[in-house]
Amino acid sequence: MILITEFMDEAWVEWLRGRAEVVYEPDLPDRPDDLSRLAAGARALIVRNRTQVRGPLLETGFSCVGRLGVGLDNIDMDGCASRGIEVFPAVGANTLSVAEYVVTTAAVLRRGAYLMRGAMEAGGWPRGLAGQGREMAGAVLGLIGYGGIAREAARLARAWGMEVVAADPYARDFEGAREATAAEVLAQADVVSLHVPLTDETRHLIDADALAAMKPGAVLVNAARGGVVDEAAVCAALRSGQLGGAALDTFETEPLGPDHPFAGVSNLILTPHIGGVTQEANARVSEMTARRVAEHLGL
Known part of the structure; x- marks a missing residue:
């Protein structure tokens, strides 16, 4: 299962759904208990900047994180590296x-x-x-x-x-x-x-x-x-x-x-952290992230 925790271009959510089970709940950063529960069954996470990928969440078993953007301060990169979790930022797309x-x-x-x-x-x-x-x-x-x-x-x-x-x-x-x-x-x-x-x-x-x-x-x-x-x-x-x-x-x-x-x-x-978010940029970021996660999972 691929867990998408924040907003993503709908066309690329559907593209992923054509290849794997997808749970898309873009308000999960405000529901940490549900986030932890759903992450326990995920092979991959797709996040933006509000989802904190650190602490006990790293122990839930996913193998990669697709970052819908470029900043990585919400992701424990050392913790991911030590567990073999790949992180894919959408460099250049926005x-x-x-x-x-x-x-x-x-x-x-x-x-x-x-x-x-x-x-x-x-x-x-x-x-x-x-x-x-x-x-x-x-x-x-x-x-x-x-x-x-x-x-x-x-x-x-x-x-x-x-x-x-x-x-x-x-x-x-x-x-x-x-x-x-x-x-x-x-x-x-x-x-x-x-x-x-x-x-x-x-x-x-x-x-x-x-x-x-x-x-x-x-x-x-x-x-x-x-x-x-x-x-x-x-x-x-x-x-x-x-x-x-x-x-x-x-x-x-x-x-x-x-x-x-x-x-x-x-x-x-x-402005509410939208410098890198336009319709066009969201489509580019979502495509890059979806394709990299799918490739990692062999989909």
């Missing part, structure tokens, strides 16, 4: 979706006018304020991390006439961007976008000190991992005006819950 999210949300924040609806509906006509928006052409996009998604974001940004700088101690090259240190990226960029995994090294990489080092009025985009950003520090920087805007797609706690720090903060776009 690259364009995330890259488009980066540049489009940055453009919305820099232009500013798209966030004026409330004032207009209240009877205002904030044309003077809206007219203070900034163009993307000639601005500097700073990328912290320079893997596949960052490179695609750089390509899109260059098409808009932006200059691109990037920092990544592990990058094989910096084609399409000017190499810089992380400190130089923060100091020079009009838009800072994060493209790093969540590790001990990167947790709260963007804290109060990093935000203070950014250009006044710069924009921050995080479609990587929530723990990379100190969320309270971002809110404080937005309130003070040091940060001109922010778009956050990932969070330390997902869903947010009642204790989040974002209420009443302006110039802030919040």
